[in-house]
Every structure is written in structure tokens, then in C-alpha cells.
Amino acid sequence: MTKYIMQRLLATVITMFVILTIGFLVIRLMPGSIFDGYDEMTPEMMQALNAKYNFDKPVIVQYFIYLKNILLHWDWGISLKMNPNVPVWTIVKQKIPVTLYVNFYSLLLSLPLGLLAGIVMALKKNSGIDYGVSFLVVIFISVPSFVFATGLQYFLAYKFGWFPIIYDVNAVGTAKLHSLLLPILALAFSPIARVARYLRAELAETINSEYMLLARTKGLTYTQATIRHGIRNSLVPLMNIIIPMFTTIMGGSLVVERIFAIPGMGGLMIQAINTSDHQVTLATLMFYSFISIITILLVDLSYGIVDPRIRIGGGKAE
Amino acid sequence: MKIFDKNDYKDLDVSKLQYVQLEESIHDTNFETKPIGFFKDAMLRFCKNKSSVVASILIVIIIFFAVFGPMMNDKGFNDQDLGRVNAPPKIPFLADMGVGLFDGGMTLVNRRVENLSDTSQYPEGCILDVYNRRFINGVEMCDLEVDYYIYNDVDEVYWFGTDYLGRDLWTRLWRGARISLVIALVSVVVNVVIGVTYGSIAGYYGGKIDMVMMRITEVINAFPNIVVMTLFIMIFGTGIFSIILALVVRDWIGTARLIRAQFYRFKQNEYVLAAKTLGVPDRTLIFRHILPNSIGPIITRTALAVPGAIFSESFLAYIGLGLRPPEPSIGILLSEGQKVLLYYPTQVLFPAILISVLCISFNMFGNGLRDAFDPTQRGA
Numbered sequence A: 001m002t003k004y005i006m007q008r009l010l011a012t013v014i015t016m017f018v019i020l021t022i023g024f025l026v027i028r029l030m031p032g033s034i035f036d037g038y039d040e041m042t043p044e045m046m047q048a049l050n051a052k053y054n055f056d057k058p059v060i061v062q063y064f065i066y067l068k069n070i071l072l073h074w075d076w077g078i079s080l081k082m083n084p085n086v087p088v089w090t091i092v093k094q095k096i097p098v099t100l101y102v103n104f105y106s107l108l109l110s111l112p113l114g115l116l117a118g119i120v121m122a123l124k125k126n127s128g129i130d131y132g133v134s135f136l137v138v139i140f141i142s143v144p145s146f147v148f149a150t151g152l153q154y155f156l157a158y159k160f161g162w163f164p165i166i167y168d169v170n171a172v173g174t175a176k177l178h179s180l181l182l183p184i185l186a187l188a189f190s191p192i193a194r195v196a197r198y199l200r201a202e203l204a205e206t207i208n209s210e211y212m213l214l215a216r217t218k219g220l221t222y223t224q225a226t227i228r229h230g231i232r233n234s235l236v237p238l239m240n241i242i243i244p245m246f247t248t249i250m251g252g253s254l255v256v257e258r259i260f261a262i263p264g265m266g267g268l269m270i271q272a273i274n275t276s277d278h279q280v281t282l283a284t285l286m287f288y289s290f291i292s293i294i295t296i297l298l299v300d301l302s303y304g305i306v307d308p309r310i311r312i313g314g315g316k317a318e
Numbered sequence B: 001m002k003i004f005d006k007n008d009y010k011d012l013d014v015s016k017l018q019y020v021q022l023e024e025s026i027h028d029t030n031f032e033t034k035p036i037g038f039f040k041d042a043m044l045r046f047c048k049n050k051s052s053v054v055a056s057i058l059i060v061i062i063i064f065f066a067v068f069g070p071m072m073n074d075k076g077f078n079d080q081d082l083g084r085v086n087a088p089p090k091i092p093f094l095a096d097m098g099v100g101l102f103d104g105g106m107t108l109v110n111r112r113v114e115n116l117s118d119t120s121q122y123p124e125g126c127i128l129d130v131y132n133r134r135f136i137n138g139v140e141m142c143d144l145e146v147d148y149y150i151y152n153d154v155d156e157v158y159w160f161g162t163d164y165l166g167r168d169l170w171t172r173l174w175r176g177a178r179i180s181l182v183i184a185l186v187s188v189v190v191n192v193v194i195g196v197t198y199g200s201i202a203g204y205y206g207g208k209i210d211m212v213m214m215r216i217t218e219v220i221n222a223f224p225n226i227v228v229m230t231l232f233i234m235i236f237g238t239g240i241f242s243i244i245l246a247l248v249v250r251d252w253i254g255t256a257r258l259i260r261a262q263f264y265r266f267k268q269n270e271y272v273l274a275a276k277t278l279g280v281p282d283r284t285l286i287f288r289h290i291l292p293n294s295i296g297p298i299i300t301r302t303a304l305a306v307p308g309a310i311f312s313e314s315f316l317a318y319i320g321l322g323l324r325p326p327e328p329s330i331g332i333l334l335s336e337g338q339k340v341l342l343y344y345p346t347q348v349l350f351p352a353i354l355i356s357v358l359c360i361s362f363n364m365f366g367n368g369l370r371d372a373f374d375p376t377q378r379g380a
Helices: A001-026 A041-054 A059-074 A086-123 A128-142 A145-159 A171-205 A210-218 A222-259 A265-274 A279-304 B036-048 B050-071 B092-096 B169-205 B207-222 B226-236 B240-266 B268-276 B282-318 B330-339 B344-375
Strands: B107-110 B128-138 B137-148
Touching: A001 A059, A001 A279, A001 B207, A001 B226, A001 B344, A041 B036, A059 A222, A086 A128, A086 A222, A086 A265, A086 A279, A128 A171, A128 B344, A145 A171, A145 A222, A145 B207, A145 B282, A145 B330, A145 B344, A171 A222, A210 A222, A222 A265, A222 A279, A222 B226, A222 B282, A265 A279, A265 B226, A279 B226, A279 B330, B050 B169, B050 B344, B128 B207, B169 B226, B169 B240, B169 B282, B169 B330, B169 B344, B207 B240, B226 B282, B240 B282, B268 B282, B282 B330
Parallel strands: none
Antiparallel strands: B107 B137, B128 B137
């Protein structure tokens, strides 16, 4: 197991490194220079700036300087367009917490609701309730999170005035939660539906299994048997979809953050791309890569821990 | 017991033999029904599923409007006129029926009641509704709902209103739907073609080839979708082609895995062995003998991948990496409407409804196809 973890960690580090390299090369080799649009600049000024930011050196040298700064000083360069001369890490550092807050809470909110809906659907299989909830599930899965966000913002925030229309930066504690509830809700719809659909399929199969029959034979009531034996066993494969869902939520969060004017990573990335502030773009891309790769790593590692039946050995699992 | 063989009958006189039941009528009848093939069978099952049938009708309607909608009025998708910006939607016959959404109404607040009869300020017939009358400092004030078109003296009618540049949103919406659908369909077809070919080869040959090919997909899969799409658009610019490419880069892997699994299931079958013994070349074995088994899952996957592609296109538009203006797409209309949501909600309403209906329909359609091709999967 330890060997496996070490292997996976190493693979993760290598992947991050590859993404960083490709991202850096793509962004540096793009046509156009950062001085486009600043026509009043004299060639001397450009030369001086180029020398200051190492743009006059070959790309490969720039790359190693960049890499060295990150590894030794955790220095991700400085922002050139958005907040000139502010270190990228200082900008990014302020934006990460609120993004994680929104994403984490929407995942947290979606779990119990999704589980509940899934259990209800499986127990009432092929009844009116099942069909009704299934229809909602299809809607929640299909409609993009930003459409939900727009609808919630217009009706709940603007028409009814229950929530602030955009995020209040100065809010703390429950006021913060209150002002972030709509984005959290908008992002939670799709995970709720996914969890519910998955659990319904799993549980509907589990309920018909032999150990459930045995449990009933031993004298457990239907509810007891379902909760003690059925649900527990259906939860195991659920782990595999919950953790990667975090990455999916992150993607939707990019847009939802923009809709509610949340000063998070999503807004930062959009702003960085649109102002071609490449150092910041690269840092935000690395943030999203990091989150995604960590989730994949967690899934891989949790396989063996959650379900001992899945043994990770040297053999091929086909 | 003696076992008879051919030689024992050698001396029989053939002319003495006669038919036993030549005169009797045969009671078996021909099949009066036609045989039901694979697709017909699936079609029958599909038609039983009402929600999928409704979904496919909705898809056909949307495709019809996407093709012909922009031609239904004489306004171009990029005809700008700053004299008619942000017009509300108005469809005359629906307005007569009292559908508030389409009466071209615009709200004006804090107007003096005494001026309401002044036709130089409020042209005749423009006032639809007066409400919220109150006295402020002794002057009677009210809020008004006026017909934008009469009030601003615009003699044309815009069915879905206009945007901030005075462009007709009906034309833009359907043109946008057309472009979004083209992007989605082309990217899905490309991804299925690549995925099927790749998966077939990996699944058929197995062993080392399979291992190497699957490692490659794992490496590509490690790149998060957002990052891949962003980088792709940054390199190749924002055109239809680069958006399609950006959508394909990672999505074909799922198809490839599915097909590979199918090949693992079918390649050990006896009929494949029989074909191989007869000297059928690998290519024919793959595409003619094994692949058709997976036609159901492939079609299902194609249908289910469309909403994802539509979502990704809108997503790119939202983060500013969509098509270049003035070309519309559903995502671009949504993100432009979003900016004026609180003032002109109808500008975001129609694209939002369209994208929701489109995604829900394709998902239901895909689910129906899956149940039809493989009834054992129902409800999964």
C-alpha cells in the first residue's frame, strides 16, 4: 500500500510538472507581445522592461528561471496587466478561500439531499414519487448551473429580495453564508441529481440481493434491513463519483462566481485571460489542475480504503 | 444393435420410393408478420417511452427553427440601430390575447399623473397599465407600463426584442442555436469517430498495444477540462473550428474506453474465431464483425454527449473565450443577457429557456435510446 501511495504521489507530481511546462510554453509562444496596444512606448523602454522581466532571453531559459523561482521561493512571477507589479501569489492567495468556500459548501449541501432523494426513489421504485423525482433529476442534471444561477439571482434575490443580488465582500459568519447561499445552491443542483440517480440505481440492485433477504429472514424489519445492510453497501461505489464531482463543481463555479460577482479564482481567471495577464492565467490554470489532480489521487487511494474487496496489488486489474 | 450406413441402402430401387404426404395439406402457415430487425425492435421500444418521444419532437422543432428561424423575418443578425436598443419582446397577436410577456411593455417609474393625458409625452395608446399611485409632496405620482414601440415611435415589431445594439433577438437566438448545435454535433461526431477507431484498435489487439494506448489516454485525462479548453482556445484563437477542437481533445477518451470494453466482450466469441479461421483480415473483423455489436451504446453516447458540448460552448462564451462578435451563439446571448438581467430580463430568458429545453431533450432522448437498445440498463 505504501509503495502504491508513493507511486501515485510521484505520478501526481510529474503530471503537475508536465501541465506547468505545457502551459508555460503555450502561453509564451503565443503570438503578440505584452506591449501590444502601448504604442507610445519607446523602444528603449520596451528593452528595459524586457530585460527586467527576462523576456529578452530564450524561452527555455525563461522557463528554467520561472521554475527555479517557483520551486525555491514559491514566486509565481508578478502580474503585469491587472495589478501591475503585485506578485501573482499575493493575488491568488486572496482569491482561493472564497472559491473553496463556495465549492465545498455546495458539495456538502448536495450530499445529504442527493442521498435522501436517491433512497426515496429506490424504495418507492416505479411509483409516482419515483417518476416525479426522476423527472426533477433529469432537469437538474441537464440544465447548466449558470442558468440556475441566473434564475435564482433574478427571482429570489431581485424580485423577492430574500438574498443579496451580488456577493457582499465585507460579510462575515452567517451573513457571508447568506450572501453566498444562492451561488452554493446553483452549483449544488447538478451534484444532488447525480448522487440521487447513482444511489437509486445502486440501491435498487442491492435491495434485491440475497443478504437483504437473509436479513429479512433473521427478523429485521424492512427499514432496518435497508438502512443497515442496503444503504451501507450502496454507499461504497458512491465514493467514486463524489470526489471527482468536486472538479465538475469547480468548472461551473467559474461562471457562477462571475454572475454573483464573487471575487474568487473564477473571476480572476476570466479577468486574466481577457487582459492577457499571462502570469496570472498560468497560476490560475495550475490551481485548477492541482484541484483536479488531487481529486483523482484521492479517488485512486480511497478505492482500497473504502472497499477492502478491491485489493491493489501489482497485478493487472482488468 | 446394428448401425445402418449408406452402403446398406445402395441396392434400393429408387423408382419404388414414393412421397408419404404429397396430397395432404400442410397445416403450417407462412409468417404473416414481417420479421423485426434490431433497429425496428429498438424503435418499437423507443416509441413506447413517451418522454423520449416528446423529447425527440422538441429537438426536431428546435432544429427546424434553428434552420428556418432566422429567415422568418427580414432582420439580419447584425443589423444595428441605436434608435431601438433594448426593446422588449412584442408579438402582436399574443399581445392581443393578453400574454403580458409579449405586449412590448416597458416600465417607467415616478411619472406625474397629470401628464398622462399629454399626447406629446405619451403618444396615444401607449399606456398599458397605471399602478402604484401615490402622493409625493402633494403631487400625484404613479408607475407606468407603456408600449415601448408606440412610446419610442418604432414602427417595426421585434418578436423577442432587441439587444443593447438594437439587433433583433429572434434572428440572433435562432442563428445562435444553429451555431451552437453545429458546434455540438460536429464535435460529438468527431469525438465518436476518433474514440471508436482508437478504442477498437486498443480493444481488438489487446496486450502491449492496448497498454500503451490506454496509458496515453490516462495522461490526456489527467489534464483538467477547463485547463485544456482554455489553452486550446488561447493557441488557436476563438473560431468555430478551434472551439470544436477544444471540445474534442478530452471527450473522445470516454468513447474509446467504452468501445474497448465492448471489444473485450465480443472478440472471444466463436463467430469471430470462425471468421478469423476463414482468413478475414483484421480490419474487416474489427469494423464489420465486432463493431456493429456496439452500435447501440455508440448512438446512445452520441446523443448524451450533445448536452455536454452545448454546455461547454456556453461555458467558453461566459469566460470570454467564445466566438468573436458579432456572431451569436446560445452561450454568447446568455452572457450578454446576464449583464442586463435586472433591467431587461427577457434578453436572458429566451436563451436560458432554449438551452435548458435543448439539454433536457437531448438527455431524455439519449436515455430513451439507451433503454431501447439495451433494456437491461433501464433506469440505471
